[in-house]
Amino acid sequence: MREGIHDSSSLFDLQHLQSLKFADNRYYDSQIPSAIGKPANLRYLNLSRNGFWGQIPIGISHLIKLTVLDLSENYLELKNPNLSMLVQNLTELKELYFDYVNLSAEKGGDWCKEISSSLPHLRALSLYSTSLAKLTSLSMIRLDYTNLHSPVPAFFANF
Structure with missing residues (x-):
């Protein structure tokens, strides 16, 4: 077990920082620091494959200039x-x-509604092996007029 990054890190004081790739560090048993939302000019944030666990901090929502957010392969x-x-x-x-x-x-299809209504410029969305709400009662999926240009995600088969 390695120690993670903490709220007191001087990294979060870098106000002109635009890109932060902090991936593949394997900080198991640590959480994403709440101070992650301090670098106001951050456009690219990659925290993938670190072993972070727990709640995604609200501070990420303060990064209003973000164009890329990767929180993949954590807990x-x-x-x-x-x-x-x-x-x-x-x-x-x-x-x-x-x-x-x-x-x-997330309730039912609310996650999809939130993404589509809040993220008008979204071009890439990856939800591989994402634990969505258990939709065992799902009997209909409507995809008409969606202009799909790729296969329907395989996880739909599990509903």
């Missing part, structure tokens, strides 16, 4: 803040990678 969940609270200010986001993020607290 993260969204409860409070929920997805709506997290993405409502991230209107410049073009790429969102939430592979393995637990979204099971």
